[in-house]
């Protein structure tokens with residue numbers, strides 16, 4: 001069956017690594033606010049930022065300014081801590097995504113283990129909802145995590161595409177390699193469960209210009225969150241063009257899936 005067309009897939013552009021470049025000199029540029037506007041002009045449907053506890057790139061003032069001074073929806077990635085909940089309740093992004101965080105990690109290494117901490121996360125989701133914030137959870141493509149996400153009241157699940165991306169790279173970018181197909185099947189099955197529970201099926205992490213289309217053509221996927229690859233390309237072609245190129249790939253990939 002062709003892809004069930006549920007409207008165009010949205011692109012959430014993660015601009016963390018614009019701030020990484022700024023923090024390299026601890027200075028004021030490049031400004032993530034400018035990046036958000038450029039991404040929006042290139043066709044981004046949303047902006048994602050990860051306010052890490054160590055503030056290695058995006059800082060509290062960036063989040064405030066993005067919310068106050070741009071017209072594009074904001075997805076705040078955050079650890080499920082009291083500090084971050086209070087920041088989110090104060091700034092009120094359209095969405096908050098709960099992610100695991102390790103101080104020594106280079107980037108997010110796995111999905112949030114929702115199943116292991118349901119009671120605590122259910123309280124976090126309720127406190128965010130009370131402030132009018134939609135809560136997403138960043139999870140591995142596992143049914144038990146999807147079921148737990150539904151029980152804690154998450155409205156959105158973003159499936160971790162890192163294992164798929166690594167398998168794709170290790171297979172020499174062969175989308176038909178058995179290891180790659182196995183990862184795609186995991187994501188597809190988890191995505192079906194997400195939709196069956198009435199939650200929104202998003203995906204992200206390590207997606208790039210080579211591996212994005214097999215994910216874009218999955219039935220019912222609503223939004224892809226992509227950052228490092230877009231910012232990397234933007235170094236050479238500019239952020240507006242890098243976003244435009246990614247949107248085209250996603251649109252063409254989804255179209256192939258709909259035949």
Ligand SMILES: CC(=O)[C@@H](O)[C@H](O)COP(=O)(O)O
Nearest residue numbers: 016050099107108138204205
């Ligand atoms: C959740 C996810 O996969 C990414 O958004 C990740 O959180 C980005 O973190 P860094 O930008 O610090 O790599």
Ligand SMILES: NCC(=O)COP(=O)(O)O
Nearest residue numbers: 014204205206226227228
């Ligand atoms: N949640 C995924 C995200 O926002 C971007 O991740 P990446 O593309 O920087 O790996």
